[in-house]
Amino acid sequence: MSRIAYVNGQYVPVSKAMVHIEDRGYQFADGIYEVCTVVNGRYWDMEGHLARLDRSLRELQMDAPMDHAALRVVMKEVVRRNRLKNALVYMQVTRGVAPRNHAFPPEGTPPSLVITARRFNLNRGDALAESGVSVISHPDIRWGRVDIKTVGLLPNALAKQAASEAGAYEAFLVRDGYVTECSSSNAWIVDESGALVTHPKGNTILGGITRQTAIACAEELQIKVIERPFTLEEAKAAPEAFLTSATSFVTPVTAIDGVRIGSGKPGPVARRLREAYKARAARG
Numbered sequence: 001m002s003r004i005a006y007v008n009g010q011y012v013p014v015s016k017a018m019v020h021i022e023d024r025g026y027q028f029a030d031g032i033y034e035v036c037t038v039v040n041g042r043y044w045d046m047e048g049h050l051a052r053l054d055r056s057l058r059e060l061q062m063d064a065p066m067d068h069a070a071l072r073v074v075m076k077e078v079v080r081r082n083r084l085k086n087a088l089v090y091m092q093v094t095r096g097v098a099p100r101n102h103a104f105p106p107e108g109t110p111p112s113l114v115i116t117a118r119r120f121n122l123n124r125g126d127a128l129a130e131s132g133v134s135v136i137s138h139p140d141i142r143w144g145r146v147d148i149k150t151v152g153l154l155p156n157a158l159a160k161q162a163a164s165e166a167g168a169y170e171a172f173l174v175r176d177g178y179v180t181e182c183s184s185s186n187a188w189i190v191d192e193s194g195a196l197v198t199h200p201k202g203n204t205i206l207g208g209i210t211r212q213t214a215i216a217c218a219e220e221l222q223i224k225v226i227e228r229p230f231t232l233e234e235a236k237a238a239p240e241a242f243l244t245s246a247t248s249f250v251t252p253v254t255a256i257d258g259v260r261i262g263s264g265k266p267g268p269v270a271r272r273l274r275e276a277y278k279a280r281a282a283r284g
């Protein structure tokens with residue numbers, strides 16, 4: 001069975017799914033995206049992802065391709081047509097097709113919408129969480145508005161490639177000595193008192209939806225959360241570190257640049273938080 005994608009009003013086999021060469025997403029990275037997961041047929045954190053989609057559109061003065069109700073229908077349909085129970089759903093909106101010109105195209109140019117889904121392997125994530133993952137540090141060379149979830153991800157791709165070449169799972173991005181986030185996830189440490197520490201929201205990190213839900217889970221578990229920048233040195237000396245994203249949930253980090261974190265095994269705080277996150281997401 002071939003995979004099916006939604007492209008501008010049509011469901012088409014992925015091999016035939018095309019966008020125009022003058023799409024602004026292709027030429028200027030003038031587009032935004034969301035990634036969310038479907039577990040046992042249920043969308044996790046869908047509200048949060050749709051709210052962030054709206055925010056990204058607003059920040060870039062981009063038109064919405066359709067309203068939330070319609071988007072939900074299309075997302076469900078893509079998952080259904082691909083016969084997936086556990087899925088990773090990718091949704092991308094660009095400013096549409098127009099002859100190449102940096103300034104925005106004429107008002108009324110329809111935005112492009114692409115939605116794809118692929119199988120989400122839950123067991124792989126659980127296995128990684130059991131073993132813990134290693135990360136490298138990498139300079140954060142991104143632009144000044146990474147709070148907007150744009151498809152302009154070249155610095156992120158370079159960082160992930162560096163991690164991959166080093167045999168690591170992720171890269172902790174470092175700016176002025178401080179860890180902002182990772183190439184495709186948010187970065188956290190646990191301090192000596194057992195509190196969670198993560199970079200505050202603002203223009204220098206993406207406000208992760210999983211980050212937001214993890215904060216709510218920590219509150220439920222009565223674990224203190226401190227939103228403040230932390231240094232790479234602090235992270236290396238921390239009892240625990242972990243990362244969060246829609247696809248990795250809460251994944252313990254057991255080494256940074258080859259330096260063992262805590263005991264070198266996933267710590268109790270990250271484990272509890274992962275379980276709480278999964279339970280909360282499954283409740284919907």
Ligand code: PDD
Nearest residue numbers: 035183184185186206208209210245246
């Ligand atoms: N990445 N920071 C960055 C730079 C990200 O790209 C992501 C998500 C996150 C975590 O956000 P959330 O919890 O909403 O997934 C943080 C997705 C998964 C991706 O690009 O594939």
